Amino acid sequence: MKQEIEILKQENECQRGASSIMLQKINAFIECESKASEVEACQQKLREEERLVADLSAELQLQEATVKQLREQADSQPTAPTGEMDEAVKVVDDLKRRLVDAEEEKQKALGQL
Numbered sequence: 001m002k003q004e005i006e007i008l009k010q011e012n013e014c015q016r017g018a019s020s021i022m023l024q025k026i027n028a029f030i031e032c033e034s035k036a037s038e039v040e041a042c043q044q045k046l047r048e049e050e051r052l053v054a055d056l057s058a059e060l061q062l063q064e065a066t067v068k069q070l071r072e073q074a075d076s077q078p079t080a081p082t083g084e085m086d087e088a089v090k091v092v093d094d095l096k097r098r099l100v101d102a103e104e105e106k107q108k109a110l111g112q113l
Contacts, residue, residue, distance in 0.1 A: 042112040049106035056102055060095040067092055 070085040 039113065042109055046106065046109040046113070049102060049109050052102045053099065053106055056095055056099040060092065060099060063088060063092045063095055 067085065067088045070088055074085055
C-alpha cells in the first residue's frame with residue numbers, strides 16, 4: 001500500500017511537470033506569434049515608407065525638370081515673370097524636405113525589424 005501511494009505521488013508529480021512544460025510551450029508559442037505579428041507590422045510600415053520614398057523621388061525629379069525648364073526660359077527671356085519659377089522652386093524644396101523625412105521614417109522602420 002505504501003508503495004502504491006509513492007507511485008501515485010510520483011505519477012502526480014510527473015503530470016504536474018508535464019502540465020508545466022505544456023504551459024511553457026503554449027506561452028512560447030503565443031509569444032512567438034506576437035513577435036511574428038510585430039515583424040509583419042514593421043515590414044508593412046517599411047513597404048509603405050519605401051513606396052512613399054519612391055513616389056517622392058519621382059515627383060522631385062519631375063519638379064526639378066520643371067524648374068530647369070523654367071530657368072532656361074527665364075535665361076532666354078530676361079524680362080519674363082519669375083513667380084512661376086519661384087513657386088516651382090518652393091515645391092522642389094518642400095519635396096526634398098518630405099523625401100528626407102520619408103527616408104528617416106524608412107530607417108526607423110528598418111531599425112524595428
